[in-house]
Amino acid sequence: MSQELMIFPWQHAVWAGLIAQRKTLPHAMLLRGPAGIGKLQFAQALSKALLCQQPQADGHACGVCASCGWFAQGSHPDFRLLAPEQDQADEDAPAPAKPTTKKTQISVAQVRELGGFLELSSHHNDGVRIALICPAEGLNVASANALLKMLEEPPPGVVFLLVAHQPQRLLPTITSRCRKVDMPVPDMQGALSWLNGQGVDQAEVRLAYAGGSPMAARDQAEGSKPLELILAQLARGAGADAYSLATMLNALGMAEAMRVLQKWLYDLLACRFAVQARYHILHNAALQALAKSVDLAQMLELQRKLDDAYRSATHPLNNELQLESLMLQYVQLFSAKTRT
C-alpha cells in the first residue's frame, strides 16, 4: 500500500541522517536539488514517517497504523501539502475550448489557509504537524511573506518541509530560516538500474532524453507514443508534415511542446558543430544528416520565436496556429540550396 512512498536508492544516506535526528529536527527544512530526482516523494515519505505512530526500525512509516491509513488516503489531519493549484478539468479536456491555465504559483490564500491549520492543535503523535510546500519557488512575493511570518514564529511541533528545484529563486529571508538539505542526484548507473527495476524499456535512451532525470525518464516511458511520433516527424526535416506536427505538439500542452522543440533544436545545433546528439540518441544519425543542410541563422531565429511563443501562450486554438507557423518555419530550415 505504501509502495509509492518508498524512497529511492540514492536517498538512503540522507534519509538515515534525518531519521537519526528525528526527535530534534529543525522546524523548517529546505530539500533542494534539480527537478526529477525524487525530492517530493522523499518529502512525502518523511512526512508519513514523522507522523507514524509506530515507525519501523529504519525510520520508515509502518503503513498499518491509523496515521498511516489517513496519510495514504490523503486525509491526514496533521498534514498539509501546498502546491500550485491546477485546473484538472483543463488538463484532461480533449476539446481545446478552454484556455489551459496550468498554475505555477502558490497563492497567498493558500498560505493563509495553512496558517489557520497551524493554529489548531494536533490530533496525534506528540503534536507533530507537517506543512509540505512544493515547489517552494511557486511562492510569489505575497505568499512568501505570509509564510515567512510562520517561519519566524513556528507553532510548537510544526515541521515545514520546503522542496525546491531552483532554490536561488526563493527569498533569502525564507532560505535563511531553513536547514538546507542537499538532495542527492543519482549517477548514471544508479539511475539506469532503478529504471530497469521499474521495467522501463530503452532506459538509456530515455534517461539521455530526460537529461539524466530518472523520474522524467519513467514518466516519458509511460506516455511515450505521442512523443515518438513527433520526433519521427521532426527527423524528416524538410519532408516533415508541419500541420500534423502542430496538432500533435499542441496536444502535449504548450510548455511541454516547447521543451520538446527546444531539445530537438539543441541537438540539431550540437550536431551542426560535429558533436553527438545529447538528448536524442536514437535519432543521432538523422540529426547529423539534417545538421548538414540546416540554415543556422534561421534556426537561431526559430529558437528565439519558440521562447516568444511560450511566453505568449494563451488559448489552445491560438497555440495551434502559432505552432503551425513555427513548424512551417522548421520545415524551411532545410529547404535552402547552399550552405557555408
Ligand SMILES: [Zn+2]
Ligand atoms: Zn504508521
